Amino acid sequence: MQNEMNYYKIERHEWKKFYRNGMAPLSQADLDQAKSLNDRISLADVKEIYMPLRHLIHVYYNQYQSQQQDRADFLRLRSHKAPFIVGIAGSVAVGKSTTARLLEILLTRAYPTKKIQNITTDGFLYSNAELKRRGLLARKGFPESYNMKRLIAFMNAIKNNLGPVKAPKYSHQSYDIIANKYDLIDSPDILIVEGINVLQLPSNQQIYVSDFFDFSIYVDADPVLIEQWYLDRFKVLLDTAFTDPTNYYYPYAIGDRKAAINMAKNVWMTNDLPNLRDYILPTRSRADVILHKTNNHRINEIYLRKF
Ligand SMILES: Nc1ncnc2c1ncn2[C@@H]1O[C@H](COP(=O)(O)OP(=O)(O)O)[C@@H](O)[C@H]1O
Numbered sequence: 180m181q182n183e184m185n186y187y188k189i190e191r192h193e194w195k196k197f198y199r200n201g202m203a204p205l206s207q208a209d210l211d212q213a214k215s216l217n218d219r220i221s222l223a224d225v226k227e228i229y230m231p232l233r234h235l236i237h238v239y240y241n242q243y244q245s246q247q248q249d250r251a252d253f254l255r256l257r258s259h260k261a262p263f264i265v266g267i268a269g270s271v272a273v274g275k276s277t278t279a280r281l282l283e284i285l286l287t288r289a290y291p292t293k294k295i296q297n298i299t300t301d302g303f304l305y306s307n308a309e310l311k312r313r314g315l316l317a318r319k320g321f322p323e324s325y326n327m328k329r330l331i332a333f334m335n336a337i338k339n340n341l342g343p344v345k346a347p348k349y350s351h352q353s354y355d356i357i358a359n360k361y362d363l364i365d366s367p368d369i370l371i372v373e374g375i376n377v378l379q380l381p382s383n384q385q386i387y388v389s390d391f392f393d394f395s396i397y398v399d400a401d402p403v404l405i406e407q408w409y410l411d412r413f414k415v416l417l418d419t420a421f422t423d424p425t426n427y428y429y430p431y432a433i434g435d436r437k438a439a440i441n442m443a444k445n446v447w448m449t450n451d452l453p454n455l456r457d458y459i460l461p462t463r464s465r466a467d468v469i470l471h472k473t474n475n476h477r478i479n480e481i482y483l484r485k486f
């Protein structure tokens with residue numbers, strides 16, 4: 180990794196020692212829950228990587244709460260609840276949503292009285308019909324394919340605790356926004372916001388999504404490995420599409436498998452890889468923590484921002 184100037188580079192064997200006692204230890208129930216979320220997840224990673232990460236988030240969360248209180252005292256206002264927001268960025272298929280859901284499980288367990296919620300910015304993509312209207316169907320995932328105004332308004336409503344807010348939903352199965360279906364985000368204590376675009380700086384906004392973050396993570400890996408994970412996920416999507424003619428991948432599932440995989444390789448080469456190179460990777464150096472993965476999603480290095 181270049182440009183290490185403002186990061187501590189921490190090897191896995193050092194990082195795993197940073198977990199401190201005093202936080203709820205990892206139970207078998209946590210591990211079972213993590214495993215049910217993704218049966219390929221390495222439990223060694225959960226213990227050695229995600230538990231210290233959860234502890235680091237705890238440190239930032241404590242600091243955030245006391246800063247909120249101090250500022251309210253300064254202004255002689257009663258401090259009102261503003262959720263602590265964790266952003267997770269990285270390439271398509273690098274494992275952002277798995278990381279987000281795992282952190283949601285671990286944080287929920289660490290703070291049984293707090294409300295932890297999780298959203299993905301996929302729901303803020305324009306629908307396929309709208310992308311078509313704008314001539315952007317082949318640009319899905321690129322910055323212009325997201326309704327950034329709506330995402331910023333959403334973040335603003337959450338941070339100002341304006342009551343229940345609807346988060347639109349995207350389906351990988353239908354390859355489109357699900358009409359009239361929402362997740363209700365209602366005064367969480369901690370909100371995890373995951374998406375390829377969360378650390379991007381759109382040129383026409385005064386405020387960025389990342390301005391709302393109190394802690395941010397970039398999940399990083401060699402693009403050659405990410406392509407493999409993208410294709411593995413595509414094969415799983417194909418295998419589950421067989422029984423459902425409404426599934427976007429159904430025609431590929433019942434057709435020639437080799438042709439389908441070649442199609443996915445082509446989408447990766449012409450869409451997701453250029454998006455990573457031109458728009459996602461340049462945001463890596465804004466994250467508080469970079470989790471660097473090697474083969475089989477194993478995290479071997481962690482970078483922690485110094486300033
Ligand atoms: N830690 C992990 N261990 C094993 N497999 C993983 C891990 N994280 C993600 N995967 C797999 O990699 C693929 C992409 O993960 P996903 O979380 O969907 O990525 P993203 O949200 O970045 O697109 C999926 O097939 C998922 O099962």
Ligand SMILES: CC(C)(COP(=O)(O)O)[C@@H](O)C(=O)NCCC(=O)O
Pocket residue numbers: 270271272275301319320374375446447450451
């Ligand atoms: C919906 C997405 C932009 C977001 O990706 P995710 O982080 O959920 O993997 C992506 O999965 C996508 O559909 N990209 C368009 C090109 C493609 O079909 O891969």
